[in-house]
Amino acid sequence: MSSAGFTSPFGANTNPFGSGRVDSGPGPMHRVVEEDENDAVTSPTTPSFGLTNAGGGSVFQGPFGGDATSDAPPSGLRSPLNPETYPAQYNFGRRTSVSAESLKPVADTYDNWTPPVHPKSQEQIERLKEAMSGNFLFSHLDEEQTSQVLGALVEKPIPTKGIKVITQGDPGDFFYVVEKGSFDIYVNSKGSLQPGPDGMGQKVDTISAGGSFGELALMYNAPRAATVISAEPQCTLWALDRMTFRRILMESTFARRRMYESFLEEVPLLSSLTPYERSKIADALKSQKFPAGHTIIREGDPGHSFFLLELGEAVAYRSGNDTPVKHYHKGDFFGELALLNDAPRAASVVSKTEVKVATLGKSAFQRLLGPVEGIMRRTKYVGVKSGVEDTDPLHVPGA
Amino acid sequence: MAATVAPSQSLLSGGGGLHPLQAQGLHAAQHQSQQQLHQQHHQSQQQSGSDGESFDLTSRKLTLDDFVRVRTLGTGTFARVVLVRPSHGTEAERSKVYALKILRKTEVIKLKQIDHVRHEREILADVSGHPFITSLVASFSDHDFLYLLLDYIPGGELFSYLRKFRRFDEDMARFYAAEIVLVLEYLHEQQGGIAYRDMKPENLLLDAEGHIKLVDFGFAKRLGNNDNDHPVETYTLCGTPEYLAPEVIHNKGHTTAVDWWALGILIYEFLTGYPPFWHQNPIEIYKQIVEKPVIFPHDPPISDAAKDIIRQLCTVDRSRRLGNISGGAARVKAHPFFEGVDWEAVAQKRYRGPIIPPIRYPGDAQCFDVYPEDDVNKEEYTSDLESRYDEYFKDF
Ligand SMILES: Nc1ncnc2c1ncn2[C@@H]1O[C@H](COP(=O)(O)OP(=O)(O)O)[C@@H](O)[C@H]1O
Ligand SMILES: [Mg+2]
Numbered sequence: 001m002s003s004a005g006f007t008s009p010f011g012a013n014t015n016p017f018g019s020g021r022v023d024s025g026p027g028p029m030h031r032v033v034e035e036d037e038n039d040a041v042t043s044p045t046t047p048s049f050g051l052t053n054a055g056g057g058s059v060f061q062g063p064f065g066g067d068a069t070s071d072a073p074p075s076g077l078r079s080p081l082n083p084e085t086y087p088a089q090y091n092f093g094r095r096t097s098v099s100a101e102s103l104k105p106v107a108d109t110y111d112n113w114t115p116p117v118h119p120k121s122q123e124q125i126e127r128l129k130e131a132m133s134g135n136f137l138f139s140h141l142d143e144e145q146t147s148q149v150l151g152a153l154v155e156k157p158i159p160t161k162g163i164k165v166i167t168q169g170d171p172g173d174f175f176y177v178v179e180k181g182s183f184d185i186y187v188n189s190k191g192s193l194q195p196g197p198d199g200m201g202q203k204v205d206t207i208s209a210g211g212s213f214g215e216l217a218l219m220y221n222a223p224r225a226a227t228v229i230s231a232e233p234q235c236t237l238w239a240l241d242r243m244t245f246r247r248i249l250m251e252s253t254f255a256r257r258r259m260y261e262s263f264l265e266e267v268p269l270l271s272s273l274t275p276y277e278r279s280k281i282a283d284a285l286k287s288q289k290f291p292a293g294h295t296i297i298r299e300g301d302p303g304h305s306f307f308l309l310e311l312g313e314a315v316a317y318r319s320g321n322d323t324p325v326k327h328y329h330k331g332d333f334f335g336e337l338a339l340l341n342d343a344p345r346a347a348s349v350v351s352k353t354e355v356k357v358a359t360l361g362k363s364a365f366q367r368l369l370g371p372v373e374g375i376m377r378r379t380k381y382v383g384v385k386s387g388v389e390d391t392d393p394l395h396v397p398g399a
Numbered sequence: 400m401a402a403t404v405a406p407s408q409s410l411l412s413g414g415g416g417l418h419p420l421q422a423q424g425l426h427a428a429q430h431q432s433q434q435q436l437h438q439q440h441h442q443s444q445q446q447s448g449s450d451g452e453s454f455d456l457t458s459r460k461l462t463l464d465d466f467v468r469v470r471t472l473g474t475g476t477f478a479r480v481v482l483v484r485p486s487h488g489t490e491a492e493r494s495k496v497y498a499l500k501i502l503r504k505t506e507v508i509k510l511k512q513i514d515h516v517r518h519e520r521e522i523l524a525d526v527s528g529h530p531f532i533t534s535l536v537a538s539f540s541d542h543d544f545l546y547l548l549l550d551y552i553p554g555g556e557l558f559s560y561l562r563k564f565r566r567f568d569e570d571m572a573r574f575y576a577a578e579i580v581l582v583l584e585y586l587h588e589q590q591g592g593i594a595y596r597d598m599k600p601e602n603l604l605l606d607a608e609g610h611i612k613l614v615d616f617g618f619a620k621r622l623g624n625n626d627n628d629h630p631v632e633t634y635t636l637c638g639t640p641e642y643l644a645p646e647v648i649h650n651k652g653h654t655t656a657v658d659w660w661a662l663g664i665l666i667y668e669f670l671t672g673y674p675p676f677w678h679q680n681p682i683e684i685y686k687q688i689v690e691k692p693v694i695f696p697h698d699p700p701i702s703d704a705a706k707d708i709i710r711q712l713c714t715v716d717r718s719r720r721l722g723n724i725s726g727g728a729a730r731v732k733a734h735p736f737f738e739g740v741d742w743e744a745v746a747q748k749r750y751r752g753p754i755i756p757p758i759r760y761p762g763d764a765q766c767f768d769v770y771p772e773d774d775v776n777k778e779e780y781t782s783d784l785e786s787r788y789d790e791y792f793k794d795f
Binding site for chain 2: 034087089090091092094095096097098099100101102103104105136137140216217220222225246249250253254257275276279283284364366367368369370395
């Protein structure tokens with residue numbers, strides 16, 4: 001473990017923190033600790049143990065330069081921030097962790113959970129969709145998740161003026177959309193509702209029909225940042241609780257991943273993937289929908305991606321032949337040779353019904369797992385290729 | 400001043416769930432009487448004179464009475480960590496110090512962290528001994544609390560140094576990032592897929608030589624990476640707002656890839672002094688994380704290699720995220736930002752730490768901030784709660 005000739009990439013010899021080399025010489029620049037001459041404070045069993053400025057505090061000069069007294073903690077020594085290069089509003093304090101209740105997919109826990117459905121008129125659904133469309137927590141949802149979330153919103157009549165729907169400082173479990181009426185938002189600078197007439201603090205905003213509030217509660221249980229109170233009689237809210245929202249997202253994601261994984265297990269070319277690798281691929285698959293009669297891949301085109309048929313039916317044709325050479329059903333796959341090379345597609349695949357496919361490009365595959373050839377070489381690779389030739393019309397015979 | 404003077408109270412638990420800190424509130428001046436008080440409860444014990452009977456911490460189940468509290472080192476969201484030393488044993492044994500992480504059962508239950516504390520203990524036990532991870536010495540519990548006895552890491556939080564220096568230059572950032580890469584490689588690839596899930600400067604401590612020690616495995620979870628019964632992805636939202644990966648916010652099921660995202664945020668914060676996505680309102684942070692690219696300030700200037708590694712780690716698409724793509728941690732190590740780094744030397748701690756913490760003696764706690772010694776919440780752990788939940792804590 002000789003350090004001779006060992007140059008440091010952490011600043012080589014110009015390292016401002018002293019030599020980056022391994023040596024036992026005197027400490028680098030930041031070591032501003034004075035040698036401790038006072039034996040009395042070198043042992044944790046001495047009476048002064050734990051008292052940081054034992055003996056008047058002068059034996060020690062601050063670790064962080066200058067005026068550091070040992071009473072002051074490191075972060076209490078912060079110099080004023082340079083407004084040029086620091087966001088003045090950033091809170092430089094310690095950040096606490098957040099956590100929602102732990103969630104396990106139904107398939108793991110064997111309980112029977114289905115999302116609650118509270119009936120709504122088409123018109124109400126449209127209004128809710130509109131109200132939620134601008135919210136980033138909803139905008140990435142797929143159709144199924146969206147309709148489950150819309151179904152789960154439950155109506156909350158607020159009959160009179162002055163009802164506190166949420167209270168600043170209280171734990172939050174619900175997100176609300178305003179269907180009818182309006183609500184005032186108050187913030188008390190103390191961080192929570194205080195007793196007394198002005199306990200709600202300053203009025204900062206009013207939310208009317210189509211607006212929403214309380215979305216943080218959909219992520220985890222955080223204290224409410226404001227008090228929200230009805231501003232008129234006969235208001236109506238739609239409410240969604242965190243557990244329902246997160247379970248809807250989780251269950252559908254989980255179900256789709258497991259479906260992809262089981263589809264992928266059937267692909268001979270990928271038979272040597274470990275479950276972990278299959279899961280990585282499942283994670284990267286992108287879902288696409290096509291109407292009936294759509295040419296998903298075209299004979300002669302270079303092949304870049306492979307497809308799993310999630311829903312619907314498709315057929316393969318070869319040029320000059322009107323009768324399909326193969327039928328595909330849910331769980332079937334095609335075009336997987338594209339993962340191996342860029343050879344032109346040997347057939348066209350056309351959707352027979354509306355279809356949903358999951359697709360993955362060769363580049364994404366390789367980014368995640370490296371070249372397919374390498375993966376195939378891993379095991380003894382029995383008869384996979386000929387199997388593909390037999391069953392996949394996309395394979396160019398003799399190519 | 401670190402320690403508060405608490406009235407002498409019974410050291411026995413059961414007094415309506417007094418916090419042990421309060422019970423043992425120890426001030427140097429009180430030291431003597433506390434010791435005496437202590438011994439009344441330990442008639443059988445040897446005098447803690449010059450050399451008491453040997454006390455092997457691993458030989459039996461510990462209790463709080465085996466320790467004397469010095470002061471609080473940190474309070475997180477769920478726990479209080481206290482500097483302690485053994486209350487008896489030989490002189491050599493009593494001169495040792497440890498960090499005791501104390502979790503109140505009622506808080507664990509209320510904050511729905513039962514699974515998490517169980518994972519914390521299990522995983523910490525599995526990964527103890529790694530050069531850049533705090534070692535778990537023992538765990539135990541009493542009526543109201545769970546305890547994790549940890550090696551004391553005296554250098555304090557990297558957070559404190561970062562805020563003090565405002566930002567690190569690239570050499571410093573590279574040094575810490577390199578050690579963290581090795582920790583992540585170990586957790587993800589050599590420990591069967593452990594996701595750490597709470598990377599941030601507050602959870603990175605410096606040891607006496609200025610090397611990294613990762614603490615707080617409160618959110619760590621063992622995910623599978625092979626044929627075993629562990630799921631590969633997990634769905635519980637946890638972490639620290641500024642450091643959450645987009646897939647966690649979207650509840651898409653997340654994997655060890657979240658730690659690589661967080662590493663990108665961490666390097667950014669090292670170099671600029673603040674994280675790339677921030678706002679007073681957490682919802683705005685989350686919106687930025689999922690919708691905005693990382694933007695770099697003009698000042699301080701950041702090298703192209705540093706910008707590139709941050710962008711590659713903070714890639715929303717996990718099929719493109721460095722660390723998660725083929726090659727795993729090896730690809731991170733091979734990134735130009737780490738050019739010239741001898742990874743063997745990093746692993747063997749042969750590089751000198753850029754900050755050498757000012758530690759005057761083994762139990763010196765001056766590198767830590769001072770915290771109030773009293774708990775805010777002291778809810779009673781009722782017999783009803785006990786009958787419902789205590790079985791979950793039996794491993795402690
Ligand atoms: N082994 C240790 N040695 C010294 N200080 C520690 C140790 N473990 C934790 N701490 C301090 O206590 C703080 C809180 O501990 P942590 O485990 O992060 O609790 P929480 O889960 O509540 O965040 C840390 O940020 C650190 O300052
Ligand atoms: Mg912590």
